[in-house]
Amino acid sequence: MKLIWHIARKDVRRMAGPVALWCALVVARAVLPWLAMGSAAADEATFSFWGAILRLMQTAEVCVGCVLVAALVHEDHVTGTTAWWMTRPISGGRLLGAKLLSAGLLLAAAPALMLSAVWMIAGFSAREVAAAAVWCVVVHGLIVTMALGAAALAENLAQFLFGSLLLVVIVFAALFGFERYLGVPPPAPLVQASEREWIVCTIVLWPAGLFVHQFLTRRRTRTAALLGVGLALVLSMGVAWTGTSRPLTRLGLGDDGIPVANSANDEAVTVAVTRVEATDADVAAKLALRVTTTGSATDSFLYLQRVRGEWQRTGKPGEFTVYYRQKEPAIRPDEHAAMTIAGETPKGGAALWTVSRDAPPASNTRPQEKPVGFRGVVWLRSMRGRLLGELPAKPGATLHAGSSLTRIVEFKHVEEKTFLVLEERDALPMCEYWLDTGRMRGRPGEVEDAYVLIDQANSRAELLEPGTFDALVARAMATGQRWLEVPAWAEGATLRKVRFEAERIFSRPLAIERWPGAAEEKQP
Amino acid sequence: MNIIETHNLTRRFGPTEAVHDLTLAVPEGSVCALLGPNGAGKSTTIKVLMNLLRPTAGWSRVFGVDSLQLGERERARIGYVSENQQLPLWMTVRQLLDYCRPFYPAWDRELEKTLLAQFALPEDRKLKHLSRGMLMKAALLSSLAYRPKLLVLDEPFSGLDALVREEFVHGVLEVSASGDWTVLVSSHDIEEVERLCDRVALLDRGRLQLDETTEALQARFRRVEVTLQDGDAKLEARPKTWLGVERAGGLVRFVESRYEREATERACRERFPEAAVVAQPMSLREIFLALARAGRAEAKGVAA
Numbered sequence: 001m002k003l004i005w006h007i008a009r010k011d012v013r014r015m016a017g018p019v020a021l022w023c024a025l026v027v028a029r030a031v032l033p034w035l036a037m038g039s040a041a042a043d044e045a046t047f048s049f050w051g052a053i054l055r056l057m058q059t060a061e062v063c064v065g066c067v068l069v070a071a072l073v074h075e076d077h078v079t080g081t082t083a084w085w086m087t088r089p090i091s092g093g094r095l096l097g098a099k100l101l102s103a104g105l106l107l108a109a110a111p112a113l114m115l116s117a118v119w120m121i122a123g124f125s126a127r128e129v130a131a132a133a134v135w136c137v138v139v140h141g142l143i144v145t146m147a148l149g150a151a152a153l154a155e156n157l158a159q160f161l162f163g164s165l166l167l168v169v170i171v172f173a174a175l176f177g178f179e180r181y182l183g184v185p186p187p188a189p190l191v192q193a194s195e196r197e198w199i200v201c202t203i204v205l206w207p208a209g210l211f212v213h214q215f216l217t218r219r220r221t222r223t224a225a226l227l228g229v230g231l232a233l234v235l236s237m238g239v240a241w242t243g244t245s246r247p248l249t250r251l252g253l254g255d256d257g258i259p260v261a262n263s264a265n266d267e268a269v270t271v272a273v274t275r276v277e278a279t280d281a282d283v284a285a286k287l288a289l290r291v292t293t294t295g296s297a298t299d300s301f302l303y304l305q306r307v308r309g310e311w312q313r314t315g316k317p318g319e320f321t322v323y324y325r326q327k328e329p330a331i332r333p334d335e336h337a338a339m340t341i342a343g344e345t346p347k348g349g350a351a352l353w354t355v356s357r358d359a360p361p362a363s364n365t366r367p368q369e370k371p372v373g374f375r376g377v378v379w380l381r382s383m384r385g386r387l388l389g390e391l392p393a394k395p396g397a398t399l400h401a402g403s404s405l406t407r408i409v410e411f412k413h414v415e416e417k418t419f420l421v422l423e424e425r426d427a428l429p430m431c432e433y434w435l436d437t438g439r440m441r442g443r444p445g446e447v448e449d450a451y452v453l454i455d456q457a458n459s460r461a462e463l464l465e466p467g468t469f470d471a472l473v474a475r476a477m478a479t480g481q482r483w484l485e486v487p488a489w490a491e492g493a494t495l496r497k498v499r500f501e502a503e504r505i506f507s508r509p510l511a512i513e514r515w516p517g518a519a520e521e522k523q524p
Numbered sequence: 525m526n527i528i529e530t531h532n533l534t535r536r537f538g539p540t541e542a543v544h545d546l547t548l549a550v551p552e553g554s555v556c557a558l559l560g561p562n563g564a565g566k567s568t569t570i571k572v573l574m575n576l577l578r579p580t581a582g583w584s585r586v587f588g589v590d591s592l593q594l595g596e597r598e599r600a601r602i603g604y605v606s607e608n609q610q611l612p613l614w615m616t617v618r619q620l621l622d623y624c625r626p627f628y629p630a631w632d633r634e635l636e637k638t639l640l641a642q643f644a645l646p647e648d649r650k651l652k653h654l655s656r657g658m659l660m661k662a663a664l665l666s667s668l669a670y671r672p673k674l675l676v677l678d679e680p681f682s683g684l685d686a687l688v689r690e691e692f693v694h695g696v697l698e699v700s701a702s703g704d705w706t707v708l709v710s711s712h713d714i715e716e717v718e719r720l721c722d723r724v725a726l727l728d729r730g731r732l733q734l735d736e737t738t739e740a741l742q743a744r745f746r747r748v749e750v751t752l753q754d755g756d757a758k759l760e761a762r763p764k765t766w767l768g769v770e771r772a773g774g775l776v777r778f779v780e781s782r783y784e785r786e787a788t789e790r791a792c793r794e795r796f797p798e799a800a801v802v803a804q805p806m807s808l809r810e811i812f813l814a815l816a817r818a819g820r821a822e823a824k825g826v827a828a
Contacts, residue, residue, distance in 0.1 A: 006626050014614060077610070081576035084611055087604035089596040089627045219578075 007076075007090070007098035012106060015072055019106045022064050026111040029057045030118050030475030034425060037472065037479045040409065047470050047480075054474050062143060065107060069147035070160040072103055079155050079220045086218075096215035103148065108140040115475055122477060123403040124427045132429035132476035142204050146171070149207025152214040153223055167207065174234045206230045385450065388497040393420065393453065393490050399497060403427035406497055409481065411490070420490060422482040424469070429476045448500045451484055455493040462487060525552045525588075527674050527706040528573060532582035535568050542568040544730040545582070550708055550723070557717040558710040559812055560727035566710035567608075569727070570678045573708075574604060586674065600628055603667030605660065606678035613652035617645050617662050621669070628670035636669040642695060657688030664692065668699050675699075677709040681716050689716055696720060718808045726812065728819045738808060745811045746783040746803040750776040753798040763791055767818040779806070779814040 033050055076095055077083040085095060112133040119129045150167050154160035210230070214223040388404060391397040399406040409421040451464040464484045471480025528550035535543040543565040550556045558566045571577040573584050575594045584591045587598050615623065617640075625631045640647065643661040651659060660680060667675065677696070681689050693716055696707065711717045724741055726733040734741065748766075752774040759776070762769060769778040776796070780788050783803065792801045806814070 003626060006623075010612075010623055014612075075612070081571050082606075082608045082610045084609055086576055087574055087599065087602070087606075087609070088624070089599040091596050094596075 003090070004094055004097045004101060007095065008102040008105065011072055011075060011098065011102035014075055015068065015102070015106055018068055018071070019110060022061070022068055023111050023114050025057065025061050025064065026475070027114050027118060029054060029061060030115055030477060032057070033472040033474050033479045034122070034477060037423070037481075042470070042481055044470070047472065050472050054472060058474075065140070065143060066147040066150075066164055067157070067160075068107060069103060069144055070151040070154065070157060070164075072106070073099060073148060073151035074154075074156070074160075077155070078152050078214050078218055092216045092218060096212060099148070099215070103144050104141070107144050108137040111140060112136040119403075119427070119476060122425070122427070123400070123405075124429070124476075125402055128403060128427040128429045128476075132427065135430050135476065145204055145208045145211070148211040149209075152211045153220060153227065170231055170235070177235060177237070206234065385498045385500040388449075388499050390454075390494050390496040393486075393493045393495045397495075401497075404497075404499070408495070411486075412483070418486050418488060418490060419467075420484045420486045420495070422484065423480075424471075424482050425477065425479045427476060428473055428478045447502075450498045450500060452496040452498060453486060453490055453493050454496060455489055458489070460489065460493075526550060526585075527552050528556075528584070528586055528708060530569070530573070530582065530584040533569070533572060533579055533584050534581040535565075535572055535577060536580045542730050543572070543727075546727075546730075546732050548725055548732060548735055550706060552706055553704050554723045555707040555709070555721045556723040556725060557714075557721035558708060558725050558727065559712070559714055559717065559808075560710075560733075561712055561816060563729070564712075564727040565730040566712075566727055567606075567678055568730075570606075570676060570708070570710055574602070574676065600630070600670070601673040603670070603672035603675040604678070605663045605667050605676070605680050607660070607680065607682040608678070609663060611651055611659065611663060614650060616648050616650050617654075617665075618647040620651060620662060620666055624666045624669075631670045633669075635671065636665070639665045639668060639695070639699075642698075643691065655688075657684045657692070660684060661688075661692065661695070664695060668695075671705070673704075673706060675705055675707045675709075677707065677711075679710055679712070681711060681713050693719060714809045714812045724808065726815060728816065733815055733819065741811060742805060742808070744781065744783050745806045745814070746780045746788065747806050747810065748778055748780050748788065748792070749802045749804070750792055750796050751800040751802075752776065752796055753800075759795070762795065767814050768821075779811075779818075781814075 033054060036050060037046075076085045076099075078092070078095075115136060116129050116133055119132055124132065146167060147164065150163040151160050154163050210223055210227055213226060214220065217223070388401040388406075389399045391399040391406065391408065393408065395408055395410045397408045403426055405423075405425040407423040409423050412419040412421055449466070451466075452461060453464055454461045464486060467482055467484040469480055469482040471478045473479075526549040528548070530546050530548045533543055533546040533548075534541065546565075546569060548569075558569065560566050568577065572579050573586055573591055575591045578592065586594060587601065589595075589598050612620065612623070621636060621640075625633075643658075643665055645658060645662055645665065646654075651662060654662060664677075664680070675696070680692060684692060696709075697720060699705070707720070709717055709720060718738075721738055723735075723737050725735040759769060759771065762778075765780060765782040767779040767781055769776065771777075776799075780803065785803070788803060789801055792799065
């Protein structure tokens with residue numbers, strides 16, 4: 001280990017200058033949109049301009065990062081017969097360890113450390129900084145891993161660039177091949193891993209395997225042959241694989257065969273089917289669920305989000321897993337059915353939920369049977385709200401709470417409507433982009449902001465729709481503008497910002513004895 | 525004990541056979557020169573020995589360990605200097621030595637200081653700013669300071685001027701004299717190696733032409749000059765051990781490759797009864813050239 005550190009220290013000293021410049025680029029991508037998106041009301045052109053700049057910077061960051069990885073590996077070549085280390089008492093395994101260590105330090109830990117300073121200045125909480133740093137290290141680690149694989153096989157930079165280009169094309173082709181499987185999100189937060197992760201890991205781990213093989217054996221021809229075999233396998237799997245995207249880890253079943261999630265706050269919530277409605281579609285139906293919250297859950301800043309629903313057809317082993325899919329209605333026969341559930345903000349501790357099944361699954365491959373009845377489980381997430389603060393509804397007013405910055409830019413009058421334009425900045429540690437509904441995805445836990453306009457003088461209050469949010473997301477920070485439609489009396493009122501954060505997830509069993517229409521069909 | 529052994533070692537690069545069926549042994553404590561013209565297979569042999577290349581057939585051993593299995597322990601006892609080695613040119617001489625030191629438990633700091641002074645290397649200069657000669661000396665220094673049991677020098681004199689060569693050879697001689705080291709040095713420049721080695725292996729087109737001590741080699745090679753009295757000479761049925769036979773007027777010259785005074789004189793008398801025969805010792809360079817020429821002539825004859 002001492003010698004691994006010794007080699008890694010040498011690499012760090014060698015690469016320190018170029019890596020420092022690269023880190024400056026990494027930090028610039030985080031800070032630039034934040035500084036550039038000032039309080040002036042930005043139009044679509046401004047957003048697209050800065051979006052292009054950020055994409056450019058991101059491309060440069062990835063390309064330069066990959067070249068640095070190549071330089072790091074080529075500092076001690078693992079191909080050819082002229083590398084200095086090969087005749088010294090340095091084993092391939094030791095060198096491999098040193099390269100991984102220095103790559104980790106220089107290309108994952110160093111940028112994460114530098115960005116942490118930026119995030120702390122931006123008001124991120126310790127939890128958010130940690131989550132963002134982990135995400136940063138993981139993303140950089142994946143890119144570095146791919147580049148390591150290509151660099152280990154290349155004898156020089158030209159070969160590396162060509163090889164990397166080839167690798168990128170092939171990996172994207174492989175991902176495209178698996179695209180229909182990758183669109184399905186894991187069905188529950190309690191599921192540890194799904195085939196989606198497996199697919200991505202396979203595609204990424206394979207160049208890592210090549211890297212290790214080349215370091216340990218230095219047999220370039222054989223490594224290149226493995227590369228070819230790996231490519232063929234991954235590509236053919238993408239085309240030919242007929243598997244499903246079932247989660248690899250399933251939840252346990254209760255005594256009655258219904259999956260049971262670890263639930264919290266059990267006594268506080270009751271969920272029941274209150275209404276079943278047939279719809280125009282052949283088999284679609286709507287369920288109305290009543291969610292009743294009692295005890296500690298009855299709070300003015302609490303509401304429930306649907307996380308997942310899972311259904312079993314009565315008397316049949318087939319399982320209808322509830323997914324929300326944005327596109328491609330390819331529901332697999334008798335296994336999955338896409339469902340959406342919509343809810344209303346609870347008032348007085350009760351909410352009416354609507355569950356509707358999507359279009360018939362795979363109707364072109366199998367006639368859809370009308371379900372007789374269902375038993376199922378619905379998973380819900382309670383969202384606890386806290387008041388971030390309030391600010392007068394007038395241009396220039398600013399609210400700063402933690403990483404959340406809200407500034408009123410101006411009132412805009414478009415046709416007969418009035419809009420409040422807000423400049424917003426916030427932490428987005430996991431760097432997923434899902435801002436269109438005001439919900440911040442990619443955070444450690446779900447977050448949703450709500451705005452309430454209060455006119456105390458006239459005892460008026462209005463919960464505002466989240467509105468549109470045009471944002472630039474760079475390096476765990478979202479910077480953008482939100483347009484909220486406000487009533488005419490908004491000017492001079494007070495704007496309250498309430499942040500709902502996920503509190504806990506729990507499940508409730510549901511049963512429907514007879515699906516609408518099923519009874520009639522059974523009649524002769 | 526043999527520090528280096530090869531048995532039927534063959535290495536091919538596609539259709540080209542760089543080394544063919546090489547069986548060689550380098551005893552402990554010897555300084556062995558691997559000689560041969562460019563493309564003879566010297567560097568390939570050394571690369572196989574150092575496990576930089578895999579043999580196509582046969583095997584090689586260093587310290588009794590199969591070259592393919594050479595590990596950190598064996599490498600810590602081997603010093604390797606090659607003209608083609610890619611040194612970390614961004615380092616200074618001092619940084620290079622500091623970097624090397626932890627890998628060698630037997631690193632001798634006193635010897636390092638001595639060699640540093642002896643080679644007159646500027647410690648704070650980056651390797652990329654050193655002349656070629658200086659660079660080779662830096663490489664040699666980093667390979668000598670831990671007193672390796674085996675020193676392998678692959679074409680160490682290429683591109684060095686006479687003065688630097690002298691210093692380099694002097695350095696190796698001095699160090700090898702100070703301990704029981706085994707040295708394997710490959711070169712096509714026999715003059716420099718001549719002073720170093722006590723054993724010679726000659727390669728030509730991948731094949732071993734000879735492998736023996738310089739003493740034995742120089743003892744069995746003689747340049748023979750026959751001065752004919754009557755101008756008559758029977759050169760047709762000459763012994764195969766006579767190489768490079770040439771006649772100029774009344775003078776016949778050849779190289780006897782199995783010289784034994786009485787036998788050679790007898791053979792001469794049989795062919796040139798009235799001639800005066802003079803046999804002169806040869807330098808390694810002359811022997812090397814005679815063998816190389818003979819090899820080429822033989823190849824031409826086979827081709828014809």
